[in-house]
Amino acid sequence: MKAEPELLVGLDLGTSKVAVVVAERDDRTGEAQIIGVGQAPSYGIRKGLIVNLEQAVSSVRNAVEDARHMVGLDFYRVTVAFSGTDVQSVLTRGMVSLGRTPRPVLESDVERAIEVAQSELDVTSNHSVLHAIPVDFCLDGHSGIDDPLGMTGSRLELELQSLIVPTSTIQNVINCVERAGLAVDGLLLKPLAAAMGALSTEEAHSGAAVVDLGGGTTGIAVYSEGRPRRLSVIPVGGDHITNDLACVLKIPTSKAEALKKEVSLTEEPDAMEDLLDVDVRGQKVSFSVGQVAEIVGCRIEEIFETLVGKELTKSGLTMFPAGIVMAGGVANTGGLDSFVSDVLDLPVRTAAPLDANRMPPGRDGTEFAASAGVIRYVLQKEEKPYRYLEPSASLLKGRSDVGGHSAERKILPRLVVDKREADGAIRSLMDTIKKSFRELF
Ligand SMILES: Nc1ncnc2c1ncn2[C@@H]1O[C@H](COP(=O)(O)OP(=O)(O)O)[C@@H](O)[C@H]1O
Ligand SMILES: [Mg+2]
Incomplete structure (x- = not known):
C-alpha cells in the first residue's frame, strides 16, 4: 500500500481572507512542492486582530475544507502566519568570550551569545517574544559572517532581531486554530511570511x-x-481605501470595493474624465475616473x-x-x-509569489505571496533552526496562567512559563538547534 504523503501546511490568517497552502514532501529528495491552495473569506478578524472568535474559527474551517477538497487529502498540523498590532522589532547584541587562545566556535557558544542578546530585551509581562533571529555574526571584530560554526576566534558577537507581540494576540490565534480542529506546529508574523514568499x-x-x-x-x-x-x-490596508471611497462618494461599501478595482493610479489624462457608473439603491450615480483615482x-x-x-x-x-x-x-x-x-x-x-508556477491558477497572485511564504519558512527553519527561533505553541499557551516578574520574562522561551514545562521545551528547542549544528559540521 502506498504510504500517506507527508504534508506541510501553511495557514494565512488574513483580514480579508484565510488561505491554506498545502505542500507535499517528496520522501526521496526531501523537497516540498505546493499541491493546493484553499481559501475562504475572513470574518471576525479586524486590523489583524481576532475580534470575533466564532466567526474567525468558522472562516478557518471553511478555508481548510476548501484546501482538503482541492488536494483530496486530510491534514491537521499547520504553521500559522498572523498579523496583529503593537509588534515591536528590537535589535540587541550578545557577546561571549571563547577564551584567551583562539579556538573554533561551538554550538554552545552561539547558544550563549543568543542568551546574552536576549537578556538585553525588555519584555513586559503581557508580551512575548515570537521570533528571535540572529541577523549578524561577528568574530573577533569581523562582522558579516554568515555562519560562525567551526570558524576560529576568541570573541563571538551576534546581533539578534527579536519580534515582541502581545501574548494575548498569540493566544487568540492558537485558540482559534485549535478550535477549528487543527494543531499549531509553528507561528510566524505575516511580514516575515510575505518576505519569504515574495523576496x-x-x-x-x-x-x-x-x-x-x-x-x-x-x-x-x-x-x-x-x-x-x-x-x-x-x-x-485596502479596507481603508474602500471606506474612504464609501465616505467621500456616499456609496455603500460593497460598491466602493468594486469601484476601487476599476481605476489605475497612472491613468492617461484623457481617461480621467471617463465616467464610472454605480447603482445605488436603484439609482445610477456617476463618478469620474479621476475623482476615484484621486481618493485611492x-x-x-x-x-x-x-x-x-x-x-x-x-x-x-x-x-x-x-x-x-x-x-x-x-x-x-x-x-x-x-x-x-x-x-x-x-x-x-x-x-x-516565488512559487507561483506551482500554485493553482487564480490562486497564484500577489495576494497569496505571504500564504505561500509560510511553506518556505517551514523549510528554511527545518534546514537551519537556530536561524528562526520561536517558542513552541504549548509554551505560549501555558503562559496565560503564569504570573511573573519582569526579570523572569526576558529570555525566550526559557523563562516564560512554569519551570518544568519550560525546561522540557528548552531541551527540545536546544536539541533541534544541536541537530542542525551537527548537520552543519
Ligand atoms: N484588483 C485590486 N485592486 C485594488 N485592491 C484590491 C484588488 N484586489 C484585492 N484588493 C484589496 O486587497 C485587500 C485584500 O488583500 P489580501 O492580501 O488578500 O488581504 P489579507 O491578507 O489581509 O487577508 C482588500 O482590501 C481588497 O479590496
Ligand atoms: Mg495578504
Whole structure:
C-alpha cells in the first residue's frame, strides 16, 4: 500500500481572507512542492486582530475544507502566519568570550551569545517574544559572517532581531486554530511570511523592503544582507481605501470595493474624465475616473509617505538598492508600482509569489505571496533552526496562567512559563538547534 504523503501546511490568517497552502514532501529528495491552495473569506478578524472568535474559527474551517477538497487529502498540523498590532522589532547584541587562545566556535557558544542578546530585551509581562533571529555574526571584530560554526576566534558577537507581540494576540490565534480542529506546529508574523514568499535572494542581500498590503493591515519587512532588519505591522490596508471611497462618494461599501478595482493610479489624462457608473439603491450615480483615482491615491500616498517611510527610517538603513517589493491584494491596484516609485523615489515591483508556477491558477497572485511564504519558512527553519527561533505553541499557551516578574520574562522561551514545562521545551528547542549544528559540521 502506498504510504500517506507527508504534508506541510501553511495557514494565512488574513483580514480579508484565510488561505491554506498545502505542500507535499517528496520522501526521496526531501523537497516540498505546493499541491493546493484553499481559501475562504475572513470574518471576525479586524486590523489583524481576532475580534470575533466564532466567526474567525468558522472562516478557518471553511478555508481548510476548501484546501482538503482541492488536494483530496486530510491534514491537521499547520504553521500559522498572523498579523496583529503593537509588534515591536528590537535589535540587541550578545557577546561571549571563547577564551584567551583562539579556538573554533561551538554550538554552545552561539547558544550563549543568543542568551546574552536576549537578556538585553525588555519584555513586559503581557508580551512575548515570537521570533528571535540572529541577523549578524561577528568574530573577533569581523562582522558579516554568515555562519560562525567551526570558524576560529576568541570573541563571538551576534546581533539578534527579536519580534515582541502581545501574548494575548498569540493566544487568540492558537485558540482559534485549535478550535477549528487543527494543531499549531509553528507561528510566524505575516511580514516575515510575505518576505519569504515574495523576496528574491538577490533582493534580500542587496537591501529591499517588502510591503504586504492586505485588507486591514500592511506588513513591512526590511531586509539587508539576506536578513530581516526590521519587521512591522501597521493597522492600515485596502479596507481603508474602500471606506474612504464609501465616505467621500456616499456609496455603500460593497460598491466602493468594486469601484476601487476599476481605476489605475497612472491613468492617461484623457481617461480621467471617463465616467464610472454605480447603482445605488436603484439609482445610477456617476463618478469620474479621476475623482476615484484621486481618493485611492490619497490613501496610498499616506500609507507610503508617512507610515512605510517611517518604518524604512527606523530600520536604520539608508540605501535600498532593490527598492520596494509589493505584495498583498492591494498590490493589484493599477499603476501602483510607478505611483509608489514616485512617492518614495525608489524602484518598485509588484511580486507574484516565488512559487507561483506551482500554485493553482487564480490562486497564484500577489495576494497569496505571504500564504505561500509560510511553506518556505517551514523549510528554511527545518534546514537551519537556530536561524528562526520561536517558542513552541504549548509554551505560549501555558503562559496565560503564569504570573511573573519582569526579570523572569526576558529570555525566550526559557523563562516564560512554569519551570518544568519550560525546561522540557528548552531541551527540545536546544536539541533541534544541536541537530542542525551537527548537520552543519
Ligand atoms: N484588483 C485590486 N485592486 C485594488 N485592491 C484590491 C484588488 N484586489 C484585492 N484588493 C484589496 O486587497 C485587500 C485584500 O488583500 P489580501 O492580501 O488578500 O488581504 P489579507 O491578507 O489581509 O487577508 C482588500 O482590501 C481588497 O479590496
Ligand atoms: Mg495578504
